[in-house]
Amino acid sequence: MNDPTGRSLAAEVREEGAPVADDDPKVVSTDEGNPFIRYVGSDVLLSLQYPRTDAPAEPAFLIMTQVMELLFKLAHIEALRTRDQLESSDVTGALWTLRRLGQVSATLTGSWDVLGSLSPTEYAEFREQLGSGTGFQSFMYRQMEFLLGNKNAKLAEAHRADERIHRDLVRTLTEPSLYDAALRLLWRRGLPVPRSCVERDWSEPYEEQDAVVDAWHVVYVEKDKYGDLYQLAEALMSLAADLGQWRYTHLLTVERLLGAKAGTGGTTGANWLRRVADHRFFPELWMVRTKL
Structure with a gap:
């Protein structure tokens, strides 16, 4: 995106001290959702923890x-x-x-x-x-x-x-x-x-x-x-x-x-x-x- 002076937003950011690299990873998402999450199933995997107490x-x-x-x-x-x-x-x-x-x-x-x-x-x-x-x-x-x-x-x-x-x-x-x-x-x-x-x-x-x-x-x-x-x-x-x-x-x-306590089960x-x-x-x- 350019401003009216023709300078890019990326150039503005660089001048302000926050460099933007051309090879920065891009977040890819589709209508079917995030491909990494779909492959790993991390949304399901990370939802399977159900602590029963507040013990740290x-x-x-x-x-x-x-x-x-x-x-x-x-x-x-x-x-x-x-x-x-x-x-x-x-x-x-x-x-x-x-x-x-x-x-x-x-x-x-x-x-x-x-x-x-x-x-x-x-x-x-x-x-x-x-x-x-x-x-x-x-x-x-x-x-x-x-x-x-x-x-x-x-x-x-x-x-x-x-x-x-x-x-x-x-x-x-x-x-x-x-x-x-x-x-x-x-x-x-x-x-x-x-x-x-x-x-x-x-x-x-x-x-x-x-x-x-x-x-x-x-x-x-x-x-x-x-x-x-x-x-x-x-x-x-x-x-x-x-x-x-x-x-x-x-x-x-x-x-x-x-x-030496007895085990569970x-x-x-x-x-x-x-x-x-x-x-x-x-x-x-x-x-x-x-x-x-």
Whole structure:
């Protein structure tokens, strides 16, 4: 726009000391609304927080818990992609996806930093609003754990009241896990993986086997021959360590907030989490280290 003297409005603004750059971002909007909001769904996403008290720390707890749920979903997506890549013997693709999955896992662990900043008295101001609610009831976390190989049919039963969620959990329970796919890959490559690891009832919890330790041992001692499988072993080990770190940090955060109090939802709190933290994903990859 020009004034009667022919000088542009932009020139006027610059003379007044507020520079306007030609490459300043433009706010784009259409009759259908803001395209960023439409793509991200941020208007819906940011409307899902409903604190039940005026406690200053409750928004931090609520939002970070929701962030974790989203990260569980992303971890499940990436783990599913990795499993399918291993099933099709695409080790290169699986390694690339595991790289991203590892970053998701590390971000999950970092999420505890915010929750760990709450004091016990701050948490106590709104804790009773959880009622019988507990992170143990997160179906997205359960989906992620089942897919990674920590299966327990009883834990799916907690979601039977929701037909869709229960159906999805049972499907994941009865399909090969990411670790099952890795062992099936080793078997196809001629390594001494027992036949029972190739075809079995996938809904049953995986039981570690010395023969599988031996198969991974071959991969490590003959890494020049099995270079891609060696890289896969180390990528899986990094993921397992990250998941263990997440669980251990969960334990420390709960102890920091609750001490030895019972958890919500009927759990024993820190004592129960301590037992969970002892579990190791991909157990033979931990065991093989003793033989190397």
